[in-house]
Amino acid sequence: MSDRPPQIRVLIGKAGLDGHDRGAKYIAHILRDAGFEVIYTGIRRSPEEIVTTAIQEDVRGIGLSILSGAHLFLFQRIRELLEQQGAGDILLFGGGTIPSADIAKLKDFGVSAIFTPGTSAETIVQTLRGFFDQTSKAP
Amino acid sequence: MTDSLKQLAVAVASNSADKTRAAAKLISRIADRPETVPQLLAYLHDAPQPRLTLGITGAPGVGKSTLTDAIITEFRRRYPDRLLGIIAVDPSSPTTGGAILGDRIRMMRHASDPNVFIRSLASRGRLGGLTGGIMGTIRVLGALRSDIVIVETVGVGQTEVDVQNIADLVAVVLAPGFGDDIQLLKAGLLEIGDLFIINKADRPGAQELQAALESTMTLNAEINGTKRDDKPTVFLTTATDGVGLVDVVDALERQAEVRRNQWHQRRSERSMDAIRRALIDSAQRRFMGALETNGTITEHLHRVLRGERSIDAVVQELLNHVASSLPKT
Numbered sequence: 001m002s003d004r005p006p007q008i009r010v011l012i013g014k015a016g017l018d019g020h021d022r023g024a025k026y027i028a029h030i031l032r033d034a035g036f037e038v039i040y041t042g043i044r045r046s047p048e049e050i051v052t053t054a055i056q057e058d059v060r061g062i063g064l065s066i067l068s069g070a071h072l073f074l075f076q077r078i079r080e081l082l083e084q085q086g087a088g089d090i091l092l093f094g095g096g097t098i099p100s101a102d103i104a105k106l107k108d109f110g111v112s113a114i115f116t117p118g119t120s121a122e123t124i125v126q127t128l129r130g131f132f133d134q135t136s137k138a139p
Numbered sequence: 140m141t142d143s144l145k146q147l148a149v150a151v152a153s154n155s156a157d158k159t160r161a162a163a164k165l166i167s168r169i170a171d172r173p174e175t176v177p178q179l180l181a182y183l184h185d186a187p188q189p190r191l192t193l194g195i196t197g198a199p200g201v202g203k204s205t206l207t208d209a210i211i212t213e214f215r216r217r218y219p220d221r222l223l224g225i226i227a228v229d230p231s232s233p234t235t236g237g238a239i240l241g242d243r244i245r246m247m248r249h250a251s252d253p254n255v256f257i258r259s260l261a262s263r264g265r266l267g268g269l270t271g272g273i274m275g276t277i278r279v280l281g282a283l284r285s286d287i288v289i290v291e292t293v294g295v296g297q298t299e300v301d302v303q304n305i306a307d308l309v310a311v312v313l314a315p316g317f318g319d320d321i322q323l324l325k326a327g328l329l330e331i332g333d334l335f336i337i338n339k340a341d342r343p344g345a346q347e348l349q350a351a352l353e354s355t356m357t358l359n360a361e362i363n364g365t366k367r368d369d370k371p372t373v374f375l376t377t378a379t380d381g382v383g384l385v386d387v388v389d390a391l392e393r394q395a396e397v398r399r400n401q402w403h404q405r406r407s408e409r410s411m412d413a414i415r416r417a418l419i420d421s422a423q424r425r426f427m428g429a430l431e432t433n434g435t436i437t438e439h440l441h442r443v444l445r446g447e448r449s450i451d452a453v454v455q456e457l458l459n460h461v462a463s464s465l466p467k468t
Contacts, residue, residue, distance in 0.1 A: 006171045007236075007263075032237035037261050042244040049250035053243065056256055058163035086157055 008132050010061045011054050013041035015078070018068035023095060023117075027063060030121040031128070047074060051081040054090055060132050061091035061112075071098050072105060079110050091131055095119070144168060144175055148182035152282045159256065162283050166258055166276050173272030177417035180275070180410050186282035188406065189224065191395040193287065194306030196268060196328065199294025201314040202338040204245035206378040207291050210391075211249055213384045214287060222254050224280030224288040228270050231261040238262075242291060256283060267301030268292035274305055274413060297327035304409070307402040308333045308394055310387075313352070315344030329355070332371050334390055340375035340383065349373050426461055 012028045014021055021043050028038045039057045041050065054062050066074060075092060082088050094106070095115040103114045112131055115124050142150075142161075147168065150161035169176060193210075195203050204227065211223055227242035240259035249255040258280075260270045269292055280288045292302050303309055311332035329335075335352055337345050352373050360370040372390060376383035439457065442448045 006167065007261075009167070028239055032232065032239050033235050035235045035237045037231075037238045037240060039243065039259055040239055040241045041250075042241075042247065045247070046251065049247065052253075053250055053257075055160055056163055056258055057240075058160075058167045086160060 007037055008035075008129075009037040009039065009057060009059045010063060010128070011039045011041060011050065011057060011059045012063045012065075013045050013050055013053075014043045014065050015045050015047060015050055015074045016066070016068050016070045017044060018066070018070075019043045020067050021065070023067070024065040027065065027095065027115075027124065030125060034125040034129075036128075047077040047081055050078055051085065051087070054082070055085060055087050059090060061093060061128065064092075064094045064096075066094060066096040066098065069097075071096070072102060075106055075111050076109055093128065093131075144179060145182055148179060148186075148279075148282070151279055152183060152186040158283065162256070162279050163258070165279050166260075169272040169275040169279070170260055170263070170270065173275070174417065174420070176272045176275035177414045180278065180413060183278050183282050186278070187284055188278065188281040189285050189288040190399075191287045191391065191402075192277055192305065192307045193289045193391060194292065194302035194309040195289060195312060196292040196295055196299075196302050196309060196331075197312030198296070198314075198317060201294075201312045201317070202378050203291050203294070203312050204242040206312055206336065206338055206376065207242075207289055208246040208249070209376070209378040209381050209384045210289065210388060211246065211255060212381065213388045215249075215252070215254065217388070218286065220254075221286035222256065222284050224277075224283065224285030225255065225257040225291070226273065226276055226280070226288065227257065227259050227291045228262055228268070228273075228293050229259060230293050231263050233264070236263070256280060256285065262293055265301075266299065268295045268299035269301045269305065274409065277305060295328065300327060300331045303331040307398070307405075308391065310334050310336055312336045312338050313348065314339040315342045315348050333394065334371050334387070335373045336376055336383075336387060337373060338376050338378050341377045341380075345375055349375060426457075 010031060012024055012031070014024050028040045031038050039053065039059060041053055050062060062078065064074065071094065075094065079092060082090055092111045093113040093115070094111060098106070098114055098116060106114060113127055142164065147161045147165040151158050151165055169179065195207055197203050207225060207227070211225065214223055225246065227240070229238055229240045229242055231238045238261035240261060243257055243259055246257055249257065258276070260276070262270045265271055273290065277288050277290070290302060290306055292299065309331050311328055313335065314337065337348050337352070339345070356370040356373070374383055374387050374390070376387060439453050443450055443453055
């Protein structure tokens with residue numbers, strides 16, 4: 001009984017002013033089908049709202065779908081707020097129209113993965129599972 | 140991740156800076172292992188408890204989350220310094236175990252309010268409208284110093300009535316267009332409401348539903364011989380615009396004042412029940428564990444089957460055997 005793994009919970013949402021949520025809903029759906037508990041926050045959230053929600057919901061990761069071009073600012077702000085609140089262990093990942101030149105920058109300040117359009121559901125689920133397995137083993 | 144249940148409980152009950160995160164982690168721990176709740180009750184024995192635990196239940200789509208949001212707004216207006224704890228339960232997929240927890244979307248205007256702690260939980264296979272260990276989650280939010288804890292159930296049918304076992308007061312939410320007055324005579328949900336809220340009252344049929352519900356209540360009161368004044372009140376709200384909420388919250392406050400002592404006693408009884416169940420589970424596990432390692436159980440079952448021994452005699456024999464072989468812990 002004591003080997004039952006903890007249920008993986010993730011937050012999926014959209015920050016900033018872009019309201020196209022089909023991608024976010026798609027990701028929420030495939031993660032649900034993969035057995036995750038997905039806290040879906042809907043569109044137009046501020047970084048502060050996302051971080052407060054992530055902490056109260058005790059999620060292992062935050063996934064943002066960003067189509068507005070504001071990805072650098074939004075991810076950096078969320079990363080800062082997480083660190084400030086002692087929640088730097090929560091993973092960040094994202095998707096949407098993000099230029100490849102920016103992906104390296106995002107990874108530099110701690111975004112674990114960016115899934116660009118066309119990434120298969122299977123790849124996304126496997127990549128995330130890989131991250132969460134690693135973090136559960138860490139002391 | 141590796142903090143013990145006790146460390147987390149101590150952090151929540153203290154006034155430390157990381158108590159919110161500790162509470163969130165403790166709630167995950169309870170959800171993953173509801174069997175730890177009785178132990179948690181002991182760790183939080185001296186911690187504060189909420190003044191009122193309000194259950195909100197009703198069919199899918201009647202506006203439970205929006206109503207919860209409106210109740211939060213009204214309580215925050217009245218008591219700017221007090222904390223509120225919200226637990227919103229949504230269904231888990233019976234096939235994959237996954238869930239999309241979306242009740243929070245209706246409450247996002249409170250997302251950056253430090254005095255409102257909202258937690259979404261998945262039902263994880265429980266059928267009564269709630270999830271395992273919810274009593275522990277309420278205690279954690281109480282220990283965080285929530286003045287009021289609101290528990291919103293999954294969208295329920297007629298018989299998912301577990302909420303009455305954990306809440307001080309239950310509000311049953313209805314909306315126009317969900318059936319005629321015969322539905323109101325059926326058993327189940329309508330029996331557990333301390334108050335009834337007809338939401339979406341700006342839609343056609345709300346007044347008719349109110350009249351039908353009130354006449355059902357009067358009929359029930361006559362049949363049960365209760366005083367007419369004690370029958371539950373029916374409120375009309377339009378939660379999206381905050382209409383009718385002042386009256387609802389006034390009624391909640393009145394009940395919280397009048398019935399506080401009664402609730403206090405009922406909460407202790409429920410804690411005792413949880414511990415009693417945990418004790419029985421643990422005793423049963425140890426009893427059966429001792430039997431199985433001993434390998435004698437099949438032989439005993441055969442003897443009963445062949446009529447050589449009564450069940451009582453076998454139980455007595457096994458109790459003696461287990462008592463002498465149980466590991467001392």
